Amino acid sequence: MTYTSRFVGIDISKSSFDVCVLPEERFANFANDAAGIARFVTFLAQWEGVERLVLEPTGGYERGVVECLLAVGLPVAKVNAKQIRQFARACGRLSKTDRIDAFVLADYARRMDTKVLEPSSPAHAMLIDLVSRYRQLSHMIVQEKNRREKLVNQDNARTTAWIEQTLAFLQQQRQAVVDAMAACLTSDEHLALKAEVLMSLKGIGLRTACFLLAGLPELGQMNKGQIAKLVGVAPINRDSGQMRGKRMISGGRKPIRDALYIAALPAIRFDPNMKAVFQRLKAKGKPGKVALVAVMRKMIVILNARMRDHRATALDC
Numbered sequence: 001m002t003y004t005s006r007f008v009g010i011d012i013s014k015s016s017f018d019v020c021v022l023p024e025e026r027f028a029n030f031a032n033d034a035a036g037i038a039r040f041v042t043f044l045a046q047w048e049g050v051e052r053l054v055l056e057p058t059g060g061y062e063r064g065v066v067e068c069l070l071a072v073g074l075p076v077a078k079v080n081a082k083q084i085r086q087f088a089r090a091c092g093r094l095s096k097t098d099r100i101d102a103f104v105l106a107d108y109a110r111r112m113d114t115k116v117l118e119p120s121s122p123a124h125a126m127l128i129d130l131v132s133r134y135r136q137l138s139h140m141i142v143q144e145k146n147r148r149e150k151l152v153n154q155d156n157a158r159t160t161a162w163i164e165q166t167l168a169f170l171q172q173q174r175q176a177v178v179d180a181m182a183a184c185l186t187s188d189e190h191l192a193l194k195a196e197v198l199m200s201l202k203g204i205g206l207r208t209a210c211f212l213l214a215g216l217p218e219l220g221q222m223n224k225g226q227i228a229k230l231v232g233v234a235p236i237n238r239d240s241g242q243m244r245g246k247r248m249i250s251g252g253r254k255p256i257r258d259a260l261y262i263a264a265l266p267a268i269r270f271d272p273n274m275k276a277v278f279q280r281l282k283a284k285g286k287p288g289k290v291a292l293v294a295v296m297r298k299m300i301v302i303l304n305a306r307m308r309d310h311r312a313t314a315l316d317c
Contacts, residue, residue: 006047009105010055011098012062020102021047022110027099032061037068050074052116054109056081070119077114084108118217123188130181131214134207135255137174141167181210190314197310198303203267203274211259212303220307227304232257233297249293260296268295 009020012032019028019040028043030036044050053069053076055062062078069076088094088104108114120128148163185192185206191213198209212219218230228234232252238245267274274295281291 005049005051007051007106007109008044008047008053009102009107009109010053010062010065011101011105012055012058012065013098014061017065018098018102019043020099020106022103022106025103027102029098032064034064037064040065041068041072044074052077052109052114054079054105054114056084056105066117070117075116077109077116079105079108079114087112115218121188121190123184123191124213124217127181127184127191127210128214130177130184131210134174134177134181134210137170137177141170141174144170178207182206185210193314194307194310197306200306201267201299201302202271203263203265203299204303205263208259208263211256215253215256215259219304220311222304224301224304227300228297231260231296231300233260233293233300257296260299261292264292264295264299267299268292274298 006024007022009022011018014032016032016036017030017040019030020026021028028040030040030043053074055065055076055078057078057080066076066078084101084104087108088096088100091104091107093100093104144163144167148160148167151160151163185195194213195206195209198204198212199206204212216231219227222230225234230252232249232254234249235247236250237247264274268278269275277298278291278295281294282288286294
């Protein structure tokens with residue numbers, strides 16, 4: 001029997017990655033370095049009809065593989081690790097090894113719809129790194145501030161001075177990262193135009209626009225319901241029979257949701273439309289956080305529509 005479609009699962013770790021090709025169930029292992037990735041591409045060349053390659057995000061260890069596969073024009077998709085684990089359980093595969101994970105990823109590619117990644121421009125790749133660094137620095141600043149707070153009632157001037165020095169350095173570097181993000185946008189006309197579209201909505205500043213560009217490339221390519229679910233600001237039904245459960249948000253991309261939360265606070269003060277949405281829900285007795293999430297949802301829906309129009313205009317040009 002001749003198969004015309006093949007699906008490849010790639011389970012990546014720091015030093016190596018395991019591969020499974022379906023339907024032949026051919027397994028292989030490669031080093032996660034330039035030479036190993038080159039051997040992997042040569043290995044793929046012997047298989048015709050590769051329809052999809054699927055892998056999980058692994059904190060950056062997958063970047064070299066993804067960039068190389070996209071460069072040679074192969075259809076690569078990233079799938080959330082939680083979805084893959086739930087899929088494996090649904091298929092009755094409770095054991096977990098690298099080979100099994102590679103098989104599960106390939107099986108997921110064969111059975112489920114996945115979205116193919118698009119190659120990133122050098123400026124966009126740099127922006128992703130800068131946003132990641134900004135979050136790391138912000139996290140370290142919060143840690144140092146918490147340590148300083150614990151020393152308020154203690155007579156330890158030397159430790160306090162060290163913490164202040166560290167805070168000054170971290171804050172200085174974080175501002176340098178913000179300046180680098182602005183320069184990155186300036187260096188790429190397409191990114192600059194997208195950022196301008198995003199910042200046209202009150203509450204969205206430079207940093208939030210960079211967070212959205214780096215962490216939500218799907219913006220403008222989905223309908224309003226899909227983008228709200230992707231971010232995690234869409235209320236999810238929990239009904240069964242005559243029982244009507246409480247609607248709650250769940251899942252989604254937390255970093256994007258956090259950025260929208262910060263953007264929604266000034267939006268409900270200075271944007272009449274957002275302020276009206278917030279006050280209307282509060283008047284109905286909704287808790288403040290619920291009303292604020294509704295504002296976040298409206299903001300991402302508006303941004304999605306504006307980005308969709310921008311993409312359409314860019315295509316026409």
